[in-house]
Amino acid sequence: MHEFSTAQGIVETAIHYAKKNKAKKVKKVFLEIGELTFLNVEQLKFSYDILSKDTILDNSELVVEVKSATYKCMKCGASGKLGKIENEDHFSIPVFHCPKCGGEIEILSGRQCFIKNMEIEV
Numbered sequence: 001m002h003e004f005s006t007a008q009g010i011v012e013t014a015i016h017y018a019k020k021n022k023a024k025k026v027k028k029v030f031l032e033i034g035e036l037t038f039l040n041v042e043q044l045k046f047s048y049d050i051l052s053k054d055t056i057l058d059n060s061e062l063v064v065e066v067k068s069a070t071y072k073c074m075k076c077g078a079s080g081k082l083g084k085i086e087n088e089d090h091f092s093i094p095v096f097h098c099p100k101c102g103g104e105i106e107i108l109s110g111r112q113c114f115i116k117n118m119e120i121e122v
């Protein structure tokens, strides 16, 4: 389960940060994830709630911000948000070629997953 192991990493990092900053209580954890991680936000929050039980993170809120992926074309140099198409099951899949020239693209962002900020009580 992708979300569960990701949540595990988030919880560990957040606890580490909270201890380092001598937090008494953690209120909110702000997470930024790229759309190419294909993480399910609801499942991520659910896993977070289970894993944060009986830790300093207990009852804190995980605030997730999903960022669009960006690309740069290796052929014409165009850049921007990664395009998406919907397949027959209405599942949107990213387009991995340049919308302008059809060239090969480099993914600049979209695979990130990190804690941006935390709201703590000291």
Ligand SMILES: [Zn+2]
Binding pocket: 073, 074, 075, 076, 077, 078, 098, 099, 100, 101, 102, 103
């Ligand atoms: Zn191009």
